[in-house]
Amino acid sequence: xxxxxxxxxxxxxxxxxxxxxxxxxxxxxxxxxxxxxxxxxxxxxxxxxxxxxxxxxxxxxxxxxxxxxxxxxxxxxxxxxxxxxxxxxxxxxxxxxxxxxxxxxxxxxxxxxxxxxxxxxxxxxxxxxxxxxxxxxxxxxxxxxxxxxxxxxxxxxxxxxxxxxxx
Amino acid sequence: xxxxxxxxxxxxxxxxxxxxxxxxxxxxxxxxxxxxxxxxxxxxxxxxxxxxxxxxxxxxxxxxxxxxxxxxxxxxxxxxxxxxxxxxxxxxxxxxxxxxxxxxxxxxxxxxxxxxxxxxxx
Numbered sequence: 001x002x003x004x005x006x007x008x009x010x011x012x013x014x015x016x017x018x019x020x021x022x023x024x025x026x027x028x029x030x031x032x033x034x035x036x037x038x039x040x041x042x043x044x045x046x047x048x049x050x051x052x053x054x055x056x057x058x059x060x061x062x063x064x065x066x067x068x069x070x071x072x073x074x075x076x077x078x079x080x081x082x083x084x085x086x087x088x089x090x091x092x093x094x095x096x097x098x099x100x101x102x103x104x105x106x107x108x109x110x111x112x113x114x115x116x117x118x119x120x121x122x123x124x125x126x127x128x129x130x131x132x133x134x135x136x137x138x139x140x141x142x143x144x145x146x147x148x149x150x151x152x153x154x155x156x157x158x159x160x161x162x163x164x165x166x167x
Numbered sequence: 168x169x170x171x172x173x174x175x176x177x178x179x180x181x182x183x184x185x186x187x188x189x190x191x192x193x194x195x196x197x198x199x200x201x202x203x204x205x206x207x208x209x210x211x212x213x214x215x216x217x218x219x220x221x222x223x224x225x226x227x228x229x230x231x232x233x234x235x236x237x238x239x240x241x242x243x244x245x246x247x248x249x250x251x252x253x254x255x256x257x258x259x260x261x262x263x264x265x266x267x268x269x270x271x272x273x274x275x276x277x278x279x280x281x282x283x284x285x286x287x288x289x
Binding site: 015016017018019020021022023024026028 | 231235240241242243244245246247248267268286287289
């Protein structure tokens with residue numbers, strides 16, 4: 001049993017899923033689901049289709065080079081079964097996956113840094129331009145701050161309790 | 168899903184280029200033939216100066232279909248064209264070479280000669 005990669009979206013294909021297409025030159029295209037298969041039949045280039053791994057790697061959205069990818073490279077030499085090696089490999093797979101996930105998260109974080117500052121600036125600008133939607137012009141004339149004033153309202157204890165009872 | 172009137176490519180060097188299916192062998196009223204079925208076909212197009220000529224009626228075994236082939240392990244395989252290999256009454260191929268990929272199912276159906284000649288068995 002071998003876990004293959006979908007030719008179109010690069011996700012893993014588990015046994016019993018997907019279709020394999022054999023072209024006349026004996027090249028095999030494996031697809032994880034009919035969505036990828038249909039896109040292939042439409043002759044779409046996976047490097048141009050936004051949700052595929054090929055696009056994401058090409059455009060720097062996902063991590064491209066990492067030592068954790070070396071472990072998943074396809075090796076064509078069959079290994080003689082050794083119980084210890086199998087045990088170690090299974091443990092290693094778990095650890096490597098964890099490391100890869102943390103590194104990808106780090107890559108994402110580095111990619112998204114500075115976004116908060118940009119969003120803040122855009123928000124301030126929008127508030128300045130459209131303050132008329134929030135504050136009446138009369139109030140603006142009195143005080144031209146773009147923040148709403150904090151008003152303290154006194155609520156008596158019995159009143160508050162009464163409201164809760166009604167609910 | 169090969170039925171009468173279906174045109175098939177020929178995947179060997181027997182001299183025929185294109186076959187048209189006439190009948191499925193071993194099937195009473197069966198509608199379609201799949202990979203591994205023997206069909207009776209007429210040669211629609213032939214290579215000149217070869218033993219097989221146009222409009223000869225021969226038998227062939229289907230080796231590739233555009234319709235998906237389902238395997239017991241859940242694998243589904245689809246080829247790019249419909250192709251057959253010309254055989255004689257005993258099941259031996261008439262040609263000496265086979266072209267293109269061949270499905271593994273032919274081995275179980277005792278077409279071992281074809282499988283051994285195949286460049287790629289998938």
